[in-house]
Amino acid sequence: MEREHAVGVVGVGTMGQHFVEWLLEDGFPVFVFDVDDDRIDVAEASGATGVSSPAALADRAETVVLSLPGSQYVERVMEGGGDGDDTDTANGILATLGEGQLVVDTGTTRVETDLHYARECRDRDAHFVDAPLTWSGPGNRPTMFVGASEEGYARARPVLEVLSAQHHHFGGLGSGQIVKAGHRLRQNNMAMVDAEMVEFLRNNGVDPEAATDLLDLDVADRLFEETYPSTEGWAAATETETETETATAGTDGRNGTDGTSEASDDTAPDGLEGARTAAPRDDLCEGAVRPRMAVSHWAKDHAYAIEIGHASNTALPVSSAVYQAMLASQNYAESLFDRELGFQDPDWFDRADPISHFRRLNRPAEEWRRVGRNDSDGLDAPADPADQDPEDDR
Template sequence: MSHGSNSERTDRTEVGIVGVGRVGQWFVAKLVEAGYDPVVCDVDEDAVEAAVSKGATKAGSPAVLTEQVELVLLSLPGREVVERVMEGADGVLETLDAGQVVVDTGTTPPDVDLHYQSVCHDREAGYVDCGITHEGPGEFDDGLGPSYSMFVGGTREDYERARPVVEALSHGHEFYEGIGNGHLVKAANRLRQTCRAAVASEVCEFLTNNGVDPERVVDQLEWDIPAPYTDPEYLTTRGFDRALRTDDGDTEERGFRVDHRGVRPRLRTSDWANDPAYALDIARSSDTHVPMLTAADQSLRLAENYGRALVDRELSFGDEEWHPFHVAAVYRAVNRPQEEWRRLAGGKNDGGVDGDGDERN
């Protein structure tokens, strides 16, 4: 197989898209709008015909597509498909040549990015990973689809070669130098989205299961929680009803007891009383599933204990913005203990090494 110069080929159009499903169709529309003549291929003939109707040209395989373009755009659902498209029969690597660049916009882990960057660089071709999301800035366009934000990883040289196409496809993008970093940022964004969805579900179920309409709370506080989370099919006060019937003679395990010392009965929590602990007690009594709150409560307790220990030993980071009771301090301490304790010790640690890693005399 020859891997000669691009200058030998005169029939190459600009951009090819392997995979024209939902996202790939929007890519076709955006590229045509920007003046490109995209070449497409997909195992789904209906998807290919839909792309052709938008102005694309059909290629019979990834290998044929790669022969015709300068930039190969992968819009695929996962690593297995990427591997088949790149290395399988009639795949991209059968015809990939020097000077071309592959842009992977699909759902691919960084180790796959690292592998294909190496393979492409061996052929003097480029490779960048490009995570995408439609949940960033910008508005949906009926004709051009979502406003994508893109996160691009790779070398600066490969990025610059892909940049005009990335700019045509995205509402905005950011380059994070280093292969795999684009998909790393995408994974972090999904982590945030997943946690937010879990929190939204948990908060709304907590309210619903204890007799309060979550939609009213969301409206009042202007929380960013979509309607499907706040549409309760039922409301119940079972948690509070059971709690208020509990007294010292009740043998059943309860999350909290009733305190009669005030003007009216109230729920009594543990000595370490704060809002998350109080919410946990309510959830236990009403049999409400709150795993996120349980985990967050444990982190808050750890932060409290950690902060007290630092204050007790008169340790600080010398950072006015740092607070020893902030939950982020615990995450830093657990994930980067050596760095954090060097900071606590003012750049020195007990092992005779200063903050720059040099031994002290």
């Protein structure tokens, strides 16, 4: 079949639907595929044409845009995937991809995954571009970080200019994913530092909102709330590991008295193995690892989450916030893997929500007061906020 000068979008959730609308507005014919027929219906109502498989889409469109929630989904649509772990190569993009075509991966995907499929595309005389995105930036469209060969970037540029408010070509294949990883690493660790600061101030009798307003700090308003959202979606993430055979002696997964965190090798290399037993916060036995909460919902691929979590242990000083962010990332990845949460499930939260849970569980008030002020200094310690009447004027 002669391919049309069109763009195919695989994955038409919230971001994919935006892509469809923008491409149609710019005059591109658009084909779409999604495992959810309702999403295809929405895209068709906008003017796109639905197809039956990724292979059928690649058979019709010169440019294929992947808008998928993680590496495993990229693998599935490229190779062809049926129910469960079944593979049907006839349905995959690689089955019909040919000379001159272009695949653009806009998701947060592991570098090695994108490099693998870039080689597969090259073997077919096609191009592959990694272009993960962020909404941090100017305009009402995302910013894209691009990794590609010069030729691949030149081919992708007309489409990238439609899909983004701005984009930058950082270098060869995989460069875009590396920039995205660095960007997210900073975001999550800065958010964790903010959460630790807010809890430190509150538990030492100071109004954190007043302090951050005075300093004009960009701290999420939700961190100032006294109550925190909770649904059963976080049940897996609040479990604790009560088997401590591999816990570091003397640290029991907690922060040292100097305010830094000492690592404990309490997980297998892939972060997914080991017995896990649910335990309420008040029932933590000596030597148990503290409950570890999710940092954000960006890591939809569990292995990628663990990789970035470990990156925080090497790219930055191992401060309390950074190391706890690594543990939270590992535990978050495991909870997603266990629960098989889908992107935009009701159990997903904005990044500030799980951070609120995290700081409440991981930093008891007495620890904050201990590191904040020593009672032996002869001064009156700040009042315990927990002992104050809620009606008192603070």
